Amino acid sequence: MTTPQDDLLPATRRALLHRIAVAQAEGRAPSLVAMVVRNGRAVWRGARTSVDGHGPDENVQYRIGSITKTFTAVLVLRLRDEGVLDLGDPLEKHLPGTGAGEATIAQLLAHTSGLAAESPAPWWERTPGSLRPELRDVLGEQPLLHPVGRRFHYSNPGYTLLGALVGELRGAPWEDVLRREVLEPLGLHRTSAQPQAPHAGGWAVHPWADALLPEPAEDLGLMAPAGQLWSTTGDLARFAVFLANGDDQVLSTESVREMRTPAAPAEAADVVDGAAYGLGLQIQHRDGRLLIGHSGSLPGFLANLTISLEDDVSAVVLANCTSGPPLSSVGADLVRIVAEAEPRIPEPWRPMPEVDAAALELAGQWYWGTHGFALRLTADGMASLEPFAGKGRRSRFRANGDGTWTGLEGYYAGELLRPVRRPDGSVSHLDLGSFVFTRQPYGESASVPGGVDPEGWRGIR
Template sequence: MTTPQDENALLPATRRALLHRIAVAQNEGRTPSLTAAVARGGEIVWTGARTSVDGHAPDGDVQYRIGSITKTFVAVLVMRLRDEGLLSLQDPLEKHLPGTSAGAATVAQLLAHTAGLAAEAPAPWWERTPGSLRPELADVLGDNPGLHPGGRRFHYSNPGYTLLGALVEELRQDPWDRVLRREVLEPLGLHRTGPDPVAPFAGGWAVHPWADVLLPEQVEDLGRMAPAGQLWSTSTDLARFALFLARGDDRVLSAASLAEMRTPAAPPEPGDLASGYGYGLGMQIQYWGERQVVGHSGSVPGYLANLSLSVADDVAAVVLVNSISGVPIATLGADLVRIVAEAEPRIPEPWRPLPEVDPATLALAGPWYWGTQAFVLRLAPEGGVSLDPLAAGGPRRSRFRAAGDDAWTGLDGYYAGETLRAVRRSDGTVSHLDLGSFVFTRTPYDPAAPVPGGVDEGGWRGLKQGDELTAGA
């Protein structure tokens, strides 16, 4: 009998394939050092590194700057505020942080980069100049921060996340990084993650494009822009963070709220649509073939970082390098996920019967018909149900959570947020299911159910050769 630890352990061939992939990336990308980690089944199952930091191979404890992965941490803080009822994602920023020139943008738009704000702060280049040059939000936004109508298009905005950091500070009355330490890093055990480097850490380098020589990169405190890319972390800390993003932790953020963050929230640009790129609430969403990979990449002068997570495969990968060019960081992260997922497919959880079942709900299980389209209602844990089309590739597949007697609320798909109800006759028997005004019956066009438009009294019929194809004939 295998234990969960045995099931998670990687085979030697998989470990070698992972090492080969990062070795090729470090060699071809000409980066001074590279460290990586893979997690699955709730634990870190592999770490690897190439070349050296301070004379030794960088292990999972060496810090690198992670750039825009900082945004995902900030988004978690904002979602915590939402879940506590301190704000709504539809609130305009002005409601909680008055006086900015971007006050009409909603919290959701800022999280999803659809507020129409500029991509960068006004010159000089904020990643290579001291944050003291931008002491106020007005210095970050500039004179004309709005480039596009809010909510109309995806336009990545670093200043937008500066505003979200300021929003956290306003509602918590504490610096955002201190809130992050207290509410996220400490509960998750991410002790090597923070706004400032703590030895051992990797220095950042520029690699000459046409010669194998290096130039040290300067490291700046980003000041007001810090929520867009200030954090330092390690491969093992980020792997633990990836496990949290997949499963949730009620001390920090629920699995349901994290699933919301992983859901596309921004309309893709045409080029992004072709490449399978989207954005949720603080999380990038990419499709590599049929595999959905969520997470985030980051870059600041001297560093590249990537966190890639396939929830379906239960595999996450982290890659950190100390140069800003040469390594296709998102492709590398997705490749590490793919290597594990394809070489060692996820072992499903054992099937187990439900611990208890409501007889009234059980009586609803089985086939239902919307007109002539066949669906099946199945019971799910904790009183939930699913309604799935029987035809392969059929539309409108949804899961529902219990919402009282004979009622369920849609969780995803076409019916997300809609109410499914079992409508009963006066004698208590079920007449039909009502779902957003759609009537589902036990037989196609059941004449005993109140089908909108009614059912022809002549019923179902055959058609002999020469008969007219006329309704009511």
């Protein structure tokens, strides 16, 4: 009997099961279900205890809380890609009269709008959305707690505004737009705004007794874009693949990459191993690994989605309890277990399909002052610039088709790399955002600002 190449080894499967078993037992969760994805498909499923007398599987719905925000962010990025709005637009331009209109759409996505973390009383997660029929009921009399754009402050009302923005510009309710533009194209048929059987019930677990109390499952109304959705491990696994690779039916690879790019730092009190927030995605460095995704919670439920792009491993973990198992840690551990036990096998090296002679002339060593860098051309048509040794500034560059290149990440993100040529057409030096890179340290024949001493390099007796 043969097994698929991507199946996990028995020891790895046992380690994954052990991790969720410990989380469910120590966290006292009525049920906990998990899934691991590698190479675009599920390679492991696990569950502990039961829902309605049966072990939960990849089709049982749990409420996913703030993972809903990532779905809302996808809808906003779609509007941007269509040219309907710009992320730098103030909200007032498209949704006037909210009282928070000076915040830009990007600031709302990244939680730097200055808005409060929560809606005014009563506790919105445990009360009907009908108590907040208008945006002013969600925002309160003083929506802004901080200067706009000054600091990261996680805001549920901010995503309510983004959901209202989607509804205004699409002329349809947020839920309908989400189903039509994201859920159906990605095949997420078990993700919905209202629970659909089979689904877990939400429970509170007594902190000092092994006793349960049912939690209400409210329709959040206008707050829905911040936390309404129900989903399954199967659907969230497919969503993880989308967030890693993009899907032209929904959002391009480039736009998904933009969502994963830090747009706001976390508050100092919240930073663990370095955390940040992108456009609808949480980003953190944990145990030397860059992880993206989102966590979620509503009374009765906990949820986590964790993705490691470098390892090509994602994990989904869902539980039906108000508090208990630390699902962000569990998700990160599931990714780590697979990545360390069965490291990703690199794709075979292949040469370029075609060689651009003008680009090839740029390859090799370059110096910014006395700092040595290597410029390499890769088979995917990109170029990379990185220091000979140490960390330093590094970036990949995309060819623009006119001989110039644009930086994609790090210090040089968005910066233009331009080869400067001599009258005979040979490359004199590289201009990178005004920095001059020469073939030799302070090359004499290059246009180094400030000039190069005509006596050249020397010693001191």
